[in-house]
Amino acid sequence: GDSVTQMEGPVTLSEEAFLTINCTYTATGYPSLFWYVQYPGEGLQLLLKATKADDKGSNKGFEATYRKETTSFHLEKGSVQVSDSAVYFCALTANTGGFKTIFGAGTRLFVKA
Amino acid sequence: EPEVTQTPSHQVTQMGQEVILRCVPISNHLYFYWYRQILGQKVEFLVSFYNNEISEKSEIFDDQFSVERPDGSNFTLKIRSTKLEDSAMYFCASKTLGGQGEYEQYFGPGTRLTVT
Numbered sequence: 001g002d003s004v005t006q007m008e009g010p011v012t013l014s015e016e017a018f019l020t021i022n023c024t025y026t027a028t029g030y031p032s033l034f035w036y037v038q039y040p041g042e043g044l045q046l047l048l049k050a051t052k053a054d055d056k057g058s059n060k061g062f063e064a065t066y067r068k069e070t071t072s073f074h075l076e077k078g079s080v081q082v083s084d085s086a087v088y089f090c091a092l093t094a095n096t097g098g099f100k101t102i103f104g105a106g107t108r109l110f111v112k113a
Numbered sequence: 114e115p116e117v118t119q120t121p122s123h124q125v126t127q128m129g130q131e132v133i134l135r136c137v138p139i140s141n142h143l144y145f146y147w148y149r150q151i152l153g154q155k156v157e158f159l160v161s162f163y164n165n166e167i168s169e170k171s172e173i174f175d176d177q178f179s180v181e182r183p184d185g186s187n188f189t190l191k192i193r194s195t196k197l198e199d200s201a202m203y204f205c206a207s208k209t210l211g212g213q214g215e216y217e218q219y220f221g222p223g224t225r226l227t228v229t
Contacts, residue, residue, distance in 0.1 A: 032216040043222040044156065044204065051216070089156060093216035098161025098168035099144060099208060101218055107157045 002027040006090045006104035009055040013080055014112050020062045021075040023064075023090035033057075033066050033073040034101070038087045047075075047088070085111045115139045118222035119205050125227045126195055134224045136192045136205030144208040145188045147180065149173070149201040156204065162188065167215060195228045202226075 007022040025033065035047040037058070048057030053068035062077045073090060090104040118137045126132050138145050147159040160170040162180055179191045188207075190198055202225050206218040 034217070036220075043202075044220045046217070046220075049217060091156075093218065095216065098146075098163060099216050099218075100146065100158045100161050100169055101148070101156075101206070102158065103156040 002031070002092060002094050002102050004092055004102050004104035004109055008105070009087075010108040010110055012110045012112065015082055016079045017111075018111050019075070019077040019080045019084075019109070021088055021090075021109070023073045023075065023104060025071050025073065025090075025092050027070070027071075027092055027094050027102075029095050030087075031094040033064070033089045034093070035062070035073070035075050036066055036089040036091060036103075038089065038106070040086070044089070080109070081113045082113050085109055112113045115219075117207055119203075119221040119223060119224050123225045123227070125229065127162065128197060128228055129194050132192050132195055132226065134192075134203050134205075134226070135148050136188045136190075136221055137186055138188055138205065138207030139209075139219055140186070141209060142207035142219070143210050144168075144218075145180075146206040147190045148204045148206065148220075150204065150223075151198075151201045159190075159203075186216065192226075195226075197228050200226055200228045204206070208213055 003026045032051045034049045036044045037047045048059040050057040050066035056065045087106045089106045093101045118133045147161040150156045160174045161168045201221045205221040208218045
């Protein structure tokens, strides 16, 4: 079945460091890909999305490119801030059945001042 | 901007009791979902609902769970006899019919269920 694998955390960075969180997926058909962010004690917020191969999603300085050839959707940010500390979930929604969303395990990011 | 709402934000119940979690999806959406997240773990799909019936469900969604759209606005998740392991954050989501590639779901803020 469909699945999402993302790098284990936690990831600890200093402020202004470069961030990469790796994400790869397995899916039949042509899924849409997403990154969600969850701040402590809060719900899921959509960070960015891409709906087809070579699309780049971007928001708040974060970006990710839908790579069909490597089945990847890595999250990057050039300069992280303390306020970026959160858990990041990579996810896919495939065009099968009820269009359910499959989430990765989540990567916790800590940014130190 | 339209949003998915959920009530209550926190529900505490005793083991063996029935609970109903409520959601109001975005008004013109046609697909409805429940997901759960056990503390510190990943978000897991429970069930999808379309055209007044379940379109897909996971292994987690056993006979203890049921969903209903009792009127034109609410979407509920019922757990008949709660277990300790049902303690989790439950997220409701909805999606429009959409065209090719329009698979984005809109998530509610969640209901934290604590079973004691």
